[in-house]
Amino acid sequence: MKKQILLIIYLIILLGGLSSRVVNGSIDLTSAQIDKNKPIPLSGNWFITTEDSSSKYSKVPGQWKEDTNRVKYRLNILSEDRENFLLTPKQVNSQYTLYLNGVKIWFEDQYRVNYIPITLKKGLNILELDIINKNDPVGGIRNTPFIGSSYSMLKMHEENFIRDSFFSGASLIISIFFLILFFNSKTDRYNLYFSLLCLALTIRGLVINEKLIFYLLPEISGYLVQKLEYICVYSLPCLFILFVKNYFTYNPHKKLLNLISLVTGLFPIIAIFFPGSIYKYILFPYFVTGAITIFFVIILLIIYVRMKLKDSFKLLISLIFISTGAFYDISLVLFNTKERHIMSITLMLFILFMLYNIFRNEILNIEKNKVLTQENIKINKYLYKFVPISFFKTVGLGDLLTIKKGDGVEKKMTIIFATIVDFQKYVRVNSAEYSIDLLNRYYAITSPIIKKHNGFIDKFIDETMMALFPGSPEDGINAMIEINKAIIDFNKTNKGQNPIVVRAGIHLGNQYIGIVGDNKRVDATVISSVVNTASRISSFTNKIDKNILISESVYNEIKNKSIYNLMFMGRVKLKGKIKYIGIYSVNTSEPTEADKLFSLTMQKLNYSPLYELEGVLTRIKSLYKYHTPTNYYLGLIYQNKKLEDNEK
Structure with a gap:
């Protein structure tokens, strides 16, 4: 039932254009109240005379196909006395001269759409249109001419102007939009071809009907306007094929579509590089090729529908729809049987339909990408727990997606080794779950503090x-001072358990920070003797019972030393090192008198041999028997003496 209804509607559309007012080259306007009505169409059978003086009746709108360059159209008009009329011959696309009762009233050689003033006398008026066809493959009056009062004709012009402006403007906006989509994501090439398809329709809308292009480019030649029209029309099948080929992610017939696009692409190339006189020789092959192309594409889309390819059914319906309009308008050119063009309407409906479809797909893609982006953010956040983002900023490598083995940079940085004192005792007397929980709570306290002071954690061992602290050494010192204070608060809340003590060694120097590993796994690491020295200083804290020790290198880089409680702890040769380095303690509370005396003594005897310190340290011990730094150095002196005695 639906098919019968659609067929009836289609026949009504087709038959709607069969009515005409001109019969055997004449029209009677004596009784027509055209001052108040709409413009009167001058469609029907006009009398024509060709170059060889042969005469006959010819359909208007329509084209002559004889091998002639000149034809004179004649129309007999019976009328009352009428002034302030306008006449518009449309889509002549050739040079023409208009005569009324033997008097020349208009000449046009630029193919414009003109609204020509005309005055009809009472009785018989002879209207003659002398057309010289040099370039158009089929000459004639291709659209219905109209005559009417100035008001009705200008109103029709305004309506047509708005219609053509809307069609061209909408097509242009859509073209630009999809061109931007293509440049934003060059993988979706169908956006490019849909953009070019809309651009071709935009230009076509400017060069037909009211020919808006003359309002934009008044000096453009009629020959170029004609050329643009044929280029646009000839390019439509090729662009549509390319659009279909690239629309489907999986397309098993790409080679066939490439061949079809190559064949159909020859026509716009001919229109671009060859003169207009050649167009009439390729017009019929173009129609045949276009029909075969549409047939093949419809077959392919039916196959795709059976394969259940996404949107294949919608493309099939839209192609059938636009093909109906195309074949209908082609019949106007080939057979001169109808006068109502529907191609522009079907094209606009096709554009709107495809616009909706592609928009819907783009929205789905945006939603999909949004979900993927959120997942990627979650993954990156999780991965950055293993390799901190500060690492990438320091190295200047971008992000996790761009790193590769061998990336790295040498940079002067402060490094901290911080350790929980006697943690292995906790492990031995507590469960593994408790020990891990303790570590997690500890790192939950320290990590934000490290980040707060512009540092990042490289490893948990x-x-x-x-x-690591890429900035000033003060960042590292301030971080450790704050961590020590936070640990004191942590111990207060962790009642019932032994308090934990965190001690740290801080060193400064050039370090190579980069990516190491193999092709399957990479890791971020720091390679430098500075790392080992910081680790040794951290171990040294237990020997002299100090929570924060810094090297002489760090001490020398501190700009404002007065804000810290810094005390010199002597020069030591750390395990595995050859040279002695100066060590300073950073006190988070007021130092004891023993510490002050010890530090002052060590500063005065800074570069003295260790054995020369024995007497001074012995006197300090007599005052402060349990002062750990003093006892450590005295023990070291006694150990060295014992080794010397054994050697003797």
Whole structure:
């Protein structure tokens, strides 16, 4: 039932254009109240005379196909006395001269659409249109001419102007939009071809009907306007094929579509590089090729529908729809049987339909990408727990997606080794779950503090944390001072358990920070003797019972030393090192008198041999028997003496 209804509607559309007012070259306007009505169409059978003086009746709108360059159209008009009329011959696309009762009233050689003033006398008026066809493949009056009062004709012009402006403007906006989509995501090439398809329709809308292009480019030649029209028309099948080929992610017939696009692409190339006189020789092959192309594409889309390819059914319906309009308008050119063009309407409906479809797909893609982006953010956040983002900023490598083995940079940085004292005792007397929970709570306290002071944690090694500070050494010192205070608060809340003590060694120097590993796994690491020295200083804290020790290198880089409680702890040769380095303690509370005396003594005897310190340290011990730094150095002196005695 639906098919019968659609067929009836279609026949009504087709038959709607069969009515005409001109019969055997004449029209009677004596009784027509055209001052108040709409413009009167001058469609029907006009009398024509060709170059060889042969005469006959010819359909208007329509084209002559004889091998002639000149034809004179004649129309007999019976009328009352009428002034302030306008006449518009449309889509002549050739040079023409208009005569009324033997008097020349208009000449046009630029193919414009003109609204020509005309005055009809009472009785018989002879209207003659002398057309010289040089370039158009089929000459004639291709659209219905109209005559009417100035008001009705200008109103029709305004309506047509708005219609053509809307069609061209909408097509242009859509073209630009999809061109931007293509440049934003060059993988979706169908956006490019849909953009070019809309651009071709935009230009076509400017060069037909009211020919708006003359309002935009008044000096453009009629020959170029004609050329643009044929280029646009000839390019439509090729662009549509390319659009279909690239629309489907999986397309098993790409080679066939490439061949079809190559064949159909020859026509716009001919229109571009060859003169207009050749167009009449390729017009019929173009129609045949276009029909075969549409047939093949419809067959392919039916196959795709059976394969259940996404949107294949919608493309099939839209192609059938636009093909109906195309074949209908082609019949106007080939057979001169109808006068109502529907191609522009079907094209606009096709554009709107495809616009909706592509928009819907783009929205789905945006939603899909949004979900993927959120997932990627979650993954990146999780991965950055293993390799901190500060690492990438320091190295200047971008992000996780761009790193590769061998990336790295040498940079002067402060490094901290912070360790929970006697943590292995906790492990031995407590469960593994408790020990891990303790570590997690500890790192939950320290990590934000490290980040707050512009540092980042490079590694967790059991109870030891290795942190880097690309900025000033004060960042590292301030971080450790704050961590010590936070640990004191932590111990207060962790009642019933032994308090934990965190000690750290801080060193400064050039370090190579980069990516190491193999093709399957990479890791971020720091390679430098500075790392080892910081680790040794951290171990040294236990020997002299100090929570924060810094090297002489760090001390020398501190700009304002007065804001810290810094005390010199002597020069030591750390394990595995050859040279002695100066060590300073950073006190988070007021130092004891023993510490002050010890530090002052060590500063005065800074570069003295260790054995020369024995007497001074012995006197300090007599005053402060349990002062750990004093006892450590005295023990070291006694050990060296014992080794010397054994050697003797």
